[in-house]
Amino acid sequence: MAPYTDGTASSNSEANEDQGVKPSGIRVIIVGAGFAGLTAAIECTRKGHSCLVLESYKTTNAQLGDIISFGSNSSRIFQRWPGINEKLTPICHTSKCLKYKTWDGEDIYTQWWGTEEENFGKRYNGHRGEIHSIIFDHAVSQGVEIRLGQQVTEYFENEHEAGVVSNGERIVGDVVLGADGVRSKARQLVLGYDDKPKPSGYAIYRAWLSSEDLAKNALTKDLVIHGDTHTGWLGPDIHFLAASIKNGKEFSWVFTHKDTRDVDEGWSEPGDVDDACRILEGWDPAVHAMVRMTPPEKLVDWKLVYRDPLPTWISPKARTALIGDAAHPFLPTSIQGASQAMEDGACLAVCLELAGKDHVDDALRAFEKIRYDRVRRIQKTGETTRDQWHKADFDNLKKNPEAIKLKREEWVLNHDAESHAYKVYPEVISSLRG
Ligand SMILES: Cc1cc2nc3c(=O)[nH]c(=O)nc-3n(C[C@H](O)[C@H](O)[C@H](O)COP(=O)(O)OP(=O)(O)OC[C@H]3O[C@@H](n4cnc5c(N)ncnc54)[C@H](O)[C@@H]3O)c2cc1C
Structure with a gap:
């Protein structure tokens, strides 16, 4: 495996060789160690790509944040990582129902998480900092190199490689993933302009x-x-x-x-x-x-x-991709922001594997094509659930209490980002090549 050009050979390719994963030779630089960045790093490592993660926080910040939710579609990704279910289960929420009340305290409806919900699979709701620490430690245990205290200030690319400037140092790889959150700087390279939040x-x-x-x-x-x-x-x-x-x-x-x-x-x-x-x-x-x-x-x-939906998540030369909140921030009422960030990582790792080192640009274009419409559709559910709750017919809630029930949709929750990417990649690539 070729080293990054700063001379620091990445360690995870060697760790993976020990575990029998064939190195792909693809060097992935990931900016941001949130759930998008960590998932991409762990999934890329599973596929034999070499990952370097650059994170501006100086520590893992186990105390930061509060409740965060992972639906069964992303819990499926966690469950492929050895030991993670055992660590998450004791710290996550386990109620059997959600009770709804009117603002002044009258009971309206109880939504039970019965067989239908169990069939979707397990979900994890818990403290963001605690879950993040477990996943961060797992990434390190898999040999992912994570450098903390790194402020990425520049992104660059040409037809053959892509890189960043971090703490003044130029670091080059085959592909860069901008997993740098809702205030993403990577977005500027991808869009060619500064996209202001509203x-x-x-x-x-x-x-x-x-x-x-x-x-x-x-x-x-x-x-x-x-x-x-x-x-x-x-x-x-x-x-x-x-x-x-x-x-x-x-x-x-x-x-x-x-x-x-x-x-x-x-x-x-x-x-x-x-x-x-x-x-x-x-x-x-x-x-x-x-x-x-x-x-x-x-x-x-x-x-x-x-933020208005971005017209694209990939840079002009298709060597840099935005993932997670950098590409698509979610309203909390979608209950899918973190899950969609994780699906991005799982999908990208497969696309890079199938495209190979010489066709990283194909991988990024296919990633966008596979993910874009699904993400947009799920983003909209954030607005519809909020309006369903905030603009309910409060005078008649008692007559029609099911109207406020949280929608649990199969196409969202039964999705498996990894197997879906394997399935549709060949078709997507041939459609992109026209
Ligand atoms: C500290 C923190 C607390 C949060 N708390 C909650 C919560 O309680 N509940 C909830 O639902 N959601 C919370 N979120 C948001 C949630 O984690 C995300 O919406 C979701 O998980 C998608 O993750 P992401 O990896 O795309 O983005 P993020 O989780 O925002 O991660 C982006 C990462 O990129 C890093 N970064 C940004 N710019 C640079 C740069 N220039 N150089 C290097 N690194 C950079 C950031 O420090 C951050 O760690 C929190 C996010 C953060 C950062």
Whole structure:
């Protein structure tokens, strides 16, 4: 395996040779070690490509973030990685249903996760930082080289290679994956212009805390003392979701509300308990109790930015691809942002394998063609679910409670990104070659 031109030979090709995976000779540079970047690195390693991940954070930040969801379509990817299910299961949420209430606390409907849901497969909902640490350690254990404290400032490419400048150092590979999140710099190379985010008109207050105080309060104890529970309160233009995790020991709540501030004011700020309670005026006292019991330092006000769908995710010479939030940010109501970031990595690794080192450009074009329409369709579900909840016919909810049920769709949840890519790649390539 040829070294990257900074002289640092990547180690994972050797690790993989030991495990019997034939090296492909493809050198992949991945910018960003979020779930998109880590999944791409692990999946590329499984296929014999050599990966170098560059991440600006100086540590793995196990404490950062709160609840994150992986549907069965991405859990399927996790389950192919040895030991991961065993590590994720004890830290993830396990309730059997989602209970819906009106904003003032009346029960409306219970959506049970029965056989149909089990048939889709397992899903993992848990603390973003904790899950991220497990996946980060797994990538390292598979021989992926991850360099922390790296600020990538430039992207470049020609017909034969692609690379980045990171902390002033020029690093060259065969392909670059911009997995650098919602504020992606890689997007500029791909699009040729700076794509500005737009306010979505909404923000989320979010918190993760110990359940200790909630268990002592008459208004909230039922949410935590019977193990894991999941409850949603719905009202005009606001939805509030609360979940207990780790057999009720820890607790997470989030609520989406209208927000008209400009996105330049900052996307994620410390939240203010009094402001949050003001927005929830007239809502169930249990909801107010949860917010009031949240230590101020645990409350975050997270702005939801929106971007128009990008016309393309790949650079002019098809040596750099955007993946994850860099290519397609999701509204949380899609419950698919992290899953789609993972599907990107699984699909790309297969496309690179099938195209081979001399046809990396084909691989990237096929990746985009395979993923684009599916991602766009799933992105739209974020808006439809939000509107289904925020603009429900609240006067008649009792007559038609099923109208607020979360849609669980087979085409989303039964998808297997790896086997799908193997199946459709030959056809996609021949259609691209016309
Ligand atoms: C710290 C953090 C906390 C989050 N918390 C939550 C949460 O609680 N719940 C939830 O649903 N979603 C959360 N998200 C978002 C969620 O992880 C993503 O929406 C989703 O998983 C898609 O992942 P991604 O890898 O595409 O993007 P991200 O997870 O945003 O990862 C992008 C990575 O790229 C790195 N990066 C960016 N620019 C550069 C650069 N120039 N050079 C090198 N590295 C760079 C970033 O530091 C980051 O680690 C969080 C993201 C982050 C970064």
